[in-house]
Amino acid sequence: MKGIRQLAEQLDISIGTVSRALNGKPDVNDETRRRVLAAAEELGYVANQSGRSLRQGETKVIGLMIESSAEAVENADNFFLGVISGLQSVFARHKLDLIMLPCPSDEDPHEYLKRMVARRIVDAMIISNTQRIDRRIDLLSRAKIPFVAVGRSVSASNSPWIDLDFEGVADRAVERLIARGHRRIAITAPSSEVNLGYVFLDSYRRALERHDIAFDPSLVIRVRSSEQGGYQAAHELLLLEERPTAVILIYELMAIGLYRRLMESGVIPGRDLAVIGFRDAPRAQFLQPSLSCFRMSLYDLGAALGRMLLANMPAYREVYPDEACNIIWPLELTPGESDAFQVGAMV
Amino acid sequence: MKGIRQLAEQLDISIGTVSRALNGKPDVNDETRRRVLAAAEELGYVANQSGRSLRQGETKVIGLMIESSAEAVENADNFFLGVISGLQSVFARHKLDLIMLPCPSDEDPHEYLKRMVARRIVDAMIISNTQRIDRRIDLLSRAKIPFVAVGRSVSASNSPWIDLDFEGVADRAVERLIARGHRRIAITAPSSEVNLGYVFLDSYRRALERHDIAFDPSLVIRVRSSEQGGYQAAHELLLLEERPTAVILIYELMAIGLYRRLMESGVIPGRDLAVIGFRDAPRAQFLQPSLSCFRMSLYDLGAALGRMLLANMPAYREVYPDEACNIIWPLELTPGESDAFQVGAMV
DNA sequence: ACGCACTCCGTAAACGTTTACGAATGGTGG
DNA sequence: CCACCATTCGTAAACGTTTACGGAGTGCGT
Missing domain, CATH: 3.40.50.2300 (Response regulator)
Structure with a gap:
């Protein structure tokens, strides 16, 4: 099937009519349209996208x-x-x-x-x-x-943009942890280039301030948002002199690496260190102890x-x-x- | 920037020459070409793909x-x-x-x-x-x-096709396990619709037969190739009357769910059950005990x-x-x- | 002076569509 | 019988590009 011309020839109709029939334009006889659609179906004709785009200036x-x-x-x-x-x-x-x-x-x-x-x-x-x-x-x-x-x-x-509610997550995570008695709450963040990190941190900071907890830069762990990054984050966390009692992860997957590094040092998530995650990553659902996590559809x-x-x-x-x-x-x-x-x- | 016509007009050259200059055709003066390329760069001209495709019948x-x-x-x-x-x-x-x-x-x-x-x-x-x-x-x-x-x-x-070496993997996995004394070796597979499952199983079967081990259909666990599937696979494994001593996973990620289910029952991978994985899934690298796995670039x-x-x-x-x-x-x-x-x- | 080869460039056709326009037909009301 | 409208369809232009073809100019050898 070469093009609309072949199809028109086959039907002995002009290409204009064929085009109109296929595109559902009004001024074409019902019977004609039926024939055209049937023939197109049979011959497997589909309009060439380049020709169409060229003509109407859009590609769909x-x-x-x-x-x-x-x-x-x-x-x-x-x-x-x-x-x-x-x-x-x-x-x-x-x-x-x-x-x-x-x-x-x-x-x-x-x-x-x-x-x-x-x-x-x-x-x-x-x-x-x-x-x-x-x-x-x-x-x-x-x-x-x-x-x-x-x-x-x-x-x-x-x-126009759409974005995840980083503020809400950081805010609610901090609130939740503070309500459980935490005062030293660590947080992970990517390099500051990425916008989300900035917003996330900012909200975390404000939530702390609301409760008169001083912002401690050493509790901000800058690592990649991956399992590897989670592993490294745990590592850095364990090196801190005054160890935090909780950590908020900007990416759920990091928990996998984090858990592993913690376990290696005998630190048990959910007992010795509170962990809260963020975003959606089905595989992290299998962690044990199960991860508290902000998720979405x-x-x-x-x-x-x-x-x-x-x-x-x-x-x-x-x-x-x-x-x-x-x-x-x-x-x-x-x-x-x-x-x-x-x-x-x-x- | 509308099109090549505008560009040609701007330069006071015909569109044919402009096109030739841009496409590196031979018969165009070096100086002219330089000018065209410079103007195109400056005005941000890039050929409209629809027009080009239409003309030469290819889209690149x-x-x-x-x-x-x-x-x-x-x-x-x-x-x-x-x-x-x-x-x-x-x-x-x-x-x-x-x-x-x-x-x-x-x-x-x-x-x-x-x-x-x-x-x-x-x-x-x-x-x-x-x-x-x-x-x-x-x-x-x-x-x-x-x-x-x-x-x-x-x-x-x-x-033409390219495919992973399922035969080789199943074969080597079985050989390796048998060499370590295993006789009851389970294997996971997806629904038989997917081609890879068929090949994988077939090779597994032949490897067993080479060592005079009877193929036992109950050791073929049909589950989805996901963490969830891994969890379920472990579950089914534990229910078997005569429990296998080893399992081959067709998809590395399944190990995460599998480990979890095993742990829940106090069965320790690498001690009570041998596990070998397949394919490349970076996140599974963080399992403990570490997973024996066939990988590739x-x-x-x-x-x-x-x-x-x-x-x-x-x-x-x-x-x-x-x-x-x-x-x-x-x-x-x-x-x-x-x-x-x-x-x-x-x- | 002429023919020839070579370089460079302009002209126009072609790719496959869609669509504005107008023509042909048939029907209806006056 | 004419004017008018509605329905249906054919004609041809246009979208932006590439490229075959041929023309103009130049240089060179005879």
């Missing part, structure tokens, strides 16, 4: 840019795999397709995105792993490509993300009129055994 | 079809994230871009692929999670789209996959003349503590 494709960095591989982050289902559930309603654009680890994300955008391969973009200052946001704004960022950014003053997050994006695309705006421009995604605490003790209480 | 894009099923999310499989780096390292040399096509979980993979192929959005495809009988292979063959399958298939008699696998694909594309065939059509990818054993004991030996 949404791009999701991800990074295949070594760290991402190490983390084996299922975040986007989960989010994608939610995204697709929304996109499918509008016959939009989602493709993932993995930025090569040796290419500058900004340059990569620039290339992809200029090629006009997608109508809109979702970018992730947003940095505090992220030139990709300016790029997309200037190019007038609808987009949504996963993760807030200072560049994104008035552009990746599917729902994806669906919200999809709606937000469509609300920013001229062609779909009216379908999603009241979509919020920014969302701080709430998380729910799944209580576990890892922080189920009072400080000073007899065991 | 390779598609990698993945599945975002619930199981995939649960596994949080880093397999493709790792493989992608290797793929891109090869593709980058030919200015090819890789996009990932996530098949919605509620759509038939075959129909999805059909849609994507018909749209002519990619020049070639990599398909994964190949089933024993996989109609996608016929589809691609008939459509004459170059492709490589990750995972062998009976449909793919003479089409995802990057190298990706690079080989990329070369194999290019060797099957007319435009690049001559660059990779001696690329094998089928590869069984070898894995190396990383010895750990989980199988470091002799059956019957005093502890």
